[in-house]
Amino acid sequence: MLNNRPVRVLLIDLERKEIAVEQREDLNGWLGGVGIATCLLKEHLLPEEDAFHPGQPVVLAIGPMATIYPLVTKAVAMFKSPLTGELGESYAGLRLAMSMRFAGYDAIVIKGRAAAPVYLTVTPRQVQFNDARGLWGLSTEESGHILRQLSPGSGHRSTLRIGPAGEKQVAFAGVVVDTYRHFGRLGLGAVLGSKNLKALVIHGDLNIPITNSAKYSRVYEKIYRQAVETDIMEKYHGLGTTGNVEPLNALGALPVRNLQASSYPEAINLSGETFARETLIRKLSCSGCPIGCIHIGLHRRQFAQGHQHEYESVAVAYDHELVYALGTMLGLTDHRHVYALIEKVEQLGLDAISAGVALAWATEAQEQALIDRQEMQVELSFGRMTPYLTALEKIVSQPTAFYQALARGTWFAAKQYGGSQFACTLGKNEVAGYHTGYANIIGQAFGARHSHLDNAGYAIDQELQNRMHTTAPEEIVERIVSEEEMRNALNCLIICLFARKIYQLPVVAEALSALGLCWTEEELLKLGQKIYREKMALKKAMGFRPEEITIPERFLEASAMRQRLSPDVLESLRKRMVEKLAAF
Amino acid sequence: MPNKILQAKGMNRCIACYSCMLACARVVYKSFSPRYSAIQIRTRGGLQSKLAADICRGCLDAPCATVCPSEAILPRAGGGVKFNRKKCVGCAACAQKCVVQVIYFDEHDCRPVICIQCGICVGFCPHEVLSMEVRQDA
Numbered sequence: 001m002l003n004n005r006p007v008r009v010l011l012i013d014l015e016r017k018e019i020a021v022e023q024r025e026d027l028n029g030w031l032g033g034v035g036i037a038t039c040l041l042k043e044h045l046l047p048e049e050d051a052f053h054p055g056q057p058v059v060l061a062i063g064p065m066a067t068i069y070p071l072v073t074k075a076v077a078m079f080k081s082p083l084t085g086e087l088g089e090s091y092a093g094l095r096l097a098m099s100m101r102f103a104g105y106d107a108i109v110i111k112g113r114a115a116a117p118v119y120l121t122v123t124p125r126q127v128q129f130n131d132a133r134g135l136w137g138l139s140t141e142e143s144g145h146i147l148r149q150l151s152p153g154s155g156h157r158s159t160l161r162i163g164p165a166g167e168k169q170v171a172f173a174g175v176v177v178d179t180y181r182h183f184g185r186l187g188l189g190a191v192l193g194s195k196n197l198k199a200l201v202i203h204g205d206l207n208i209p210i211t212n213s214a215k216y217s218r219v220y221e222k223i224y225r226q227a228v229e230t231d232i233m234e235k236y237h238g239l240g241t242t243g244n245v246e247p248l249n250a251l252g253a254l255p256v257r258n259l260q261a262s263s264y265p266e267a268i269n270l271s272g273e274t275f276a277r278e279t280l281i282r283k284l285s286c287s288g289c290p291i292g293c294i295h296i297g298l299h300r301r302q303f304a305q306g307h308q309h310e311y312e313s314v315a316v317a318y319d320h321e322l323v324y325a326l327g328t329m330l331g332l333t334d335h336r337h338v339y340a341l342i343e344k345v346e347q348l349g350l351d352a353i354s355a356g357v358a359l360a361w362a363t364e365a366q367e368q369a370l371i372d373r374q375e376m377q378v379e380l381s382f383g384r385m386t387p388y389l390t391a392l393e394k395i396v397s398q399p400t401a402f403y404q405a406l407a408r409g410t411w412f413a414a415k416q417y418g419g420s421q422f423a424c425t426l427g428k429n430e431v432a433g434y435h436t437g438y439a440n441i442i443g444q445a446f447g448a449r450h451s452h453l454d455n456a457g458y459a460i461d462q463e464l465q466n467r468m469h470t471t472a473p474e475e476i477v478e479r480i481v482s483e484e485e486m487r488n489a490l491n492c493l494i495i496c497l498f499a500r501k502i503y504q505l506p507v508v509a510e511a512l513s514a515l516g517l518c519w520t521e522e523e524l525l526k527l528g529q530k531i532y533r534e535k536m537a538l539k540k541a542m543g544f545r546p547e548e549i550t551i552p553e554r555f556l557e558a559s560a561m562r563q564r565l566s567p568d569v570l571e572s573l574r575k576r577m578v579e580k581l582a583a584f
Numbered sequence: 585m586p587n588k589i590l591q592a593k594g595m596n597r598c599i600a601c602y603s604c605m606l607a608c609a610r611v612v613y614k615s616f617s618p619r620y621s622a623i624q625i626r627t628r629g630g631l632q633s634k635l636a637a638d639i640c641r642g643c644l645d646a647p648c649a650t651v652c653p654s655e656a657i658l659p660r661a662g663g664g665v666k667f668n669r670k671k672c673v674g675c676a677a678c679a680q681k682c683v684v685q686v687i688y689f690d691e692h693d694c695r696p697v698i699c700i701q702c703g704i705c706v707g708f709c710p711h712e713v714l715s716m717e718v719r720q721d722a
Contacts, residue, residue: 002616068616070603094631098602102617148630155626156618179631205619207692213614220610224603228710284631285601287618290710292599315632 001028001106002064003211004516007036010105012120012127014195015054015112019127031492031519031527032063034089036107037078038534044109047541051082051187052169052194054113061107063493066097066288068216069511070224071233071499073097073286076491081186082194083171083354083409084428086542087535088186089449092160093286094178094294097494099158102204112195119161119199121151124206132198139163139347140176143199153203160200163349165396166193170407172354172430176346180284180294180317184351185451186429216514223511226502228290236293236498237283241320242272244433245328252562253436253458255324257331257382258360259424259558262435266333270323275335281315286496293498295319299339316342324433325356329424330363331382340385344392357430358395358410359388365419375402421553426450436461437560438468438573443480445549446577448535453497455484465561469569473576481532481580488535489528536584546581549574587662588716589642589701590623598635598713600625604705611704613697622699623714624686638686640664640699642719648678648687648698657698663719664701672696 001007007027011020027036037059044057058079065072075096081088100108104124117132130150135143140163147159158178165173166189173189174182183189192198210216227233235243248254249267256264268274279297286294296315304310316339326332326341345352363380365371373379377394378387398404405413410430414423424431426441427450434440436458443457444450452458460479464471487497493512495503503511505521512519519527536544551574556565592598608621618624624638642663649657649665656671657678674694679687688697706714 067618068606098618102619144630155624155628159630204617206617207620207690208616210610210614210616213610217610224708282596283599285599287600287602288606290599290601290603290708292601292711294599 001032002068002208002515007032007106008104009040009107009109010122010127012108012110013112014110014114014118014129014197017114017129030531032066032106033061033494034076034078034488034491035527035531037061037076038531038538040107040109041078042534042538044111045080045538045542047080047538048543051080051085051088051191054195055111056080056191058110058188058191058195059107060100060110062097062100064515064517065493065495065511066101068101068288068515069220070227071289071291071496071502072493073289073496074494075100076494077175077183077188079188079191080542082169082190083187084450086544087448087539088188088191089535090183090185090188091491091494092175092177092181092183093289093496094181095156095158095287096160096177096202098287099156099202099204102206102208103202104204104206110195110197114196117196117198119147119201120197122200122202123152124204135198136167137164140349141179141347144176144179147199147201151201151203153201153205157201157203160202161349162189162192162198163347165349166190167198168396168398168407169193170350170396171409171412172351172358173349174351176349180296181286182351184353186449187351189349189351211516212514219511219514223502223507224290227499232501233291233498237291239272239276240283240293240295240318242275242295242318242323244272244320245323246271246273248434251436251462252559253434254328255424255431255433255435255558256328258329258364258422259435259554260364262558262560264328267328269333270327270335270338275318275323278335279339289496291498297339299336299343301336301340314343316346318342321433322352325353325430328433329356329360330388332385333383334385337385341388341392344389348392348396350392350395353432354409354430355392355395357424358406358413359391361410361414361419361423362391362406364422365414365417368419370418371402375400423552424554426551427549434458435555435558435560437563437565438570439464439476439480440560441551441555441570442477442573442577445551445574446480446546446581447484448532448539453487455480455487461561469566473569473572476573477576477580480577485528485532486525487528488531489524492527492531533584536581546578549578586718586722587660587664587701588703588718589663590639590699590703590706591715591717592637592639592713593715594711594713595635595637597711598625598637599711600627600631600635601710603708603710604714607708608705612700612702619688620690620697621705622686622688622697623705624688637713638684640686640701641684642701643683644719644722647681647683651677651681653677660701662722664699667696667698667700669695
């Protein structure tokens with residue numbers, strides 16, 4: 001790890017209220033981030049036990065370049081996912097990586113279940129187990145306010161907390177990190193809830209001296225200037241990820257109304273331009289990133305019906321995935337309605353993508369009379385926001401068997417109630433906001449965490465657009481897998497994936513070398529391959545069977561980039577991928 | 585032309601990237617840690633709140649220099665101070681005397697983290713927040 005120290009791991013046992021610190025020389029060969037997190041997960045995991053078994057570990061990790069190079073800003077969480085029953089892996093930014101770095105920990109492993117709700121405070125000098133009974137049940141915003149009052153490190157600390165969704169163990173509950181970022185996807189919030197762990201506050205102020213100042217400063221400055229003085233990062237700073245809404249719509253790749261369509265005449269109302277023009281009030285960055293891709297909009301609304309001039313306002317972060325899941329997938333056409341749902345999802349502590357896809361499926365299932373009115377308790381309808389607000393609350397409070405099922409995820413609810421053919425899930429995870437074609441579908445279905453970010457299949461689709469039918473399945477599968485391997489290498493450092501064009505492997509090797517860490521490009525790639533295999537082996541140990549992956553018909557019904565997808569092509573890719581994974 | 589001092593007049597534009605803090609720590613204090621920076625960007629109530637900059641305000645007759653017993657801190661023409669680390673005895677009087685409480689005293693190293701008005705941080709601000717300007721009353 002940094003300055004050639006052994007990897008430093010903080011072990012926390014919530015049940016016994018005990019901690020231990022390990023110096024792990026043996027993990028140095030795994031570089032950091034997802035490399036060391038995979039090893040630690042493997043070491044502590046109970047693969048065959050339920051995701052909520054008290055003995056299951058939650059691993060947080062950073063890489064050797066965290067915060068000290070531009071755009072290297074993220075931390076990884078690994079765990080057993082209650083949504084898929086297999087590998088949980090999620091990334092979050094803002095201040096977490098910085099806080100861990102300067103608290104002196106490369107990784108934190110949390111195990112056990114506290115007897116009553118607790119929150120943890122981690123600093124370089126101590127780890128405290130604090131009573132969280134007064135925080136239990138509170139929204140992520142309210143608990144954030146209280147934690148700020150109670151904890152050290154004002155102005156620079158990182159505060160992770162779950163909302164009521166995590167407490168109630170909704171399988172797709174996330175963790176809010178520093179108000180505007182999240183460990184979303186795959187249910188880390190529910191795992192923390194099962195451990196009675198409401199929050200984790202980390203603050204670091206250690207001095208870590210620079211050993212080779214001249215070389216490090218030269219490499220830092222080169223990367224910094226490339227990030228701020230070239231066009232490479234401009235799209236992320238300018239409109240941000242919602243800048244994708246209109247281009248995806250123009251391509252015919254924007255999922256609409258539970259993917260009944262892939263283009264949207266009303267997309268202009270939910271475009272990055274509209275959000276910026278009507279609502280954008282500021283931008284924020286993760287610590288150590290000069291780009292500022294976090295777009296914050298002002299959501300103002302009237303309250304106290306009958307009184308004309310009563311308003312309340314909240315500052316809400318918006319992104320493409322939120323606009324897709326809580327906007328176009330639900331047939332909404334007004335950005336204020338999307339904001340209302342984003343705010344609700346944030347307060348409850350749900351993953352936005354999964355929540356939106358679950359509501360979209362429920363809407364169609366109700367239209368097809370698969371769920372009766374008594375079970376649903378509301379009338380969902382594409383384009384109508386208010387019932388969705390109510391349904392989000394019910395996913396958390398789970399007043400009927402239907403909501404209990406939906407709280408376990410869209411895939412599970414569809415198995416129980418029917419409608420699997422239009423449940424927009426791949427590998428039991430709700431899909432992201434791109435319907436570009438085959439590589440996107442196969443990439444998410446077979447990626448280690450069933451995420452579009454595993455291997456960016458959507459980018460392969462766009463690149464191969466007209467050549468897809470003439471490209472051999474072997475080649476497409478090879479491209480998906482090699483991209484995922486490459487991303488595993490970058491995720492050892494946890495470079496923001498937006499910056500992958502800046503951090504080509506030669507740059508990564510140079511940056512590491514300025515820190516006294518000698519890695520060749522080839523070694524980095526080999527490490528990425530090794531981690532990919534380890535993760536796949538871990539998935540299999542938890543019950544993942546590639547051959548059992550099915551692809552809902554809805555993905556073939558909706559045109560992708562204006563082309564009808566062929567079941568035969570998709571099947572040949574699926575088969576090839578299953579063969580490939582069988583070899584591991 | 586008098587010396588310029590650091591100003592943070594554009595704090596409403598600050599994106600909390602901490603590039604300024606990292607620059608000061610890296611170049612002046614040879615540390616990876618943004619705590620070892622003489623400029624500190626902070627929230628004042630979570631990330632929904634506005635950001636504030638704790639910076640040396642470039643006093644013309646700097647109390648931190650007046651109180652320094654070993655001439656390690658000397659007044660600088662145009663405002664602010666010069667700091668000679670070798671002459672510092674580690675008494676921490678400067679940090680106690682700073683009117684705006686922005687001198688961090690490193691207990692481990694027994695030295696202050698103090699702004700020398702070098703302007704390195706300004707060169708790493710991507711959002712037009714920081715500048716070096718002449719004090720109008722200098």
